[in-house]
Amino acid sequence: MAQAHTTHDGSHGSYQSYIIGFVLAVVLTVASFAAVMTHALAPGMALAALGVLAVVQIVVHLVFFLHLNTSREQSWNLMCFIFAAASVVIIIGGTLFIMHDTAINMMSR
Known part of the structure; x- marks a missing residue:
């Protein structure tokens, strides 16, 4: 057992x-x-x-x-979280930029 x-x-x-x-x-x-x-x-x-x-x-x-903290044992978890958060910010920010730019260009015609 x-x-x-x-x-x-x-x-x-x-x-x-x-x-x-x-x-x-x-x-x-x-x-x-x-x-x-x-x-x-x-x-x-x-x-x-x-x-x-x-x-x-x-x-x-x-x-x-x-x-999640900045201790040595948590360094990989922290790096993975930072990478995931940065990826989400880039994807959402890029999507909003593209949508805004497209809307501006479409409204000018």
Whole structure:
């Protein structure tokens, strides 16, 4: 019969870090809903606030739940994440540029 794996290699977070991450995620989600539902901000400012809150929430999830950090053990994971994020930015940015350029050129005729 196989023995249960009981060693803790330190790659997982503690309960305290999970609770902190959960509370931060809930606060950021509530702040996003509040920014939209209360109409306290102008539409452009609300969009900017949602963008900032989304980026902060992504960082919270990466740090507290996926345990992505700058330690030596995480260097390959961090490099893969940076490459994937850069690829997504290039693809989405290029697509938006091409669509905008095409729309401008089509409207001039």
